Amino acid sequence: xxxxxxxxxxxxVPEGATVAFNCTYSNSASQSFFWYRQDCRKEPKLLMSVYxxxxxxxxxxxxxxxxxxxxxxxxxxxxxxDSATYLCVVNxxxxxxxxxxxxxxxxxxIP
Amino acid sequence: NAxxxxxxxxxxxxxxxxxxxxCAQDMNHEYMYWYRQDPGMGLRLIHYSVGEGTTAKGxxxxxxxxxxxxxxxFLLGLESAAPSxxxxxxxxxxxxxxxxxxxxxxxxxxxxT
Numbered sequence: 001x002x003x004x005x006x007x008x009x010x011x012x013v014p015e016g017a018t019v020a021f022n023c024t025y026s027n028s029a030s031q032s033f034f035w036y037r038q039d040c041r042k043e044p045k046l047l048m049s050v051y052x053x054x055x056x057x058x059x060x061x062x063x064x065x066x067x068x069x070x071x072x073x074x075x076x077x078x079x080x081x082d083s084a085t086y087l088c089v090v091n092x093x094x095x096x097x098x099x100x101x102x103x104x105x106x107x108x109x110i111p
Numbered sequence: 112n113a114x115x116x117x118x119x120x121x122x123x124x125x126x127x128x129x130x131x132x133x134c135a136q137d138m139n140h141e142y143m144y145w146y147r148q149d150p151g152m153g154l155r156l157i158h159y160s161v162g163e164g165t166t167a168k169g170x171x172x173x174x175x176x177x178x179x180x181x182x183x184x185f186l187l188g189l190e191s192a193a194p195s196x197x198x199x200x201x202x203x204x205x206x207x208x209x210x211x212x213x214x215x216x217x218x219x220x221x222x223x224t
Binding site: 044 | 146151152153154155156201210211212213215216217218
């Protein structure tokens, strides 16, 4: 079973729409969670951390459900510039060799 | 401040050839990583380093070697390339305090024919 599983999409949404992605993780001992963003043919970049209490950064909201072992990312008022692949990332333990990346969910925002 | 740089950006190899990918970072990070990214597989860790002179195996180390002779550089070597090593290779670095925030280079697209 994969450490992190995501729906690959693609999600095609019109500008201004609200879209949500979910991600599940297999190891209940996982400690922390993140969303990375990867533009087409570019490198991944950290988008935001996911806190147990949920957190918001502008139009982006991240939620964690430890009981069900899933993480969500909500994007409100989608912009064309939000088109990218969103990678769910789980930090299993402390130390250097600790991040597990999901395969990503592809989002295309349509004018 | 260039962040993380990788050379080359593209390369085509024939089966059995060797090559070295170079990664350099100017953020004084202790930790450096090499990943490969394949369709449907996500990023997979090949090797990593927690400091100058030290390296360790990641999830998919077979067929690759690495060296970290200087803190700012991390080299990935393919001694005898195979078609299964066709992939996009990313180097990354992080501080010891925030290992979850990894800074990635622009990637190297490698095709082995």
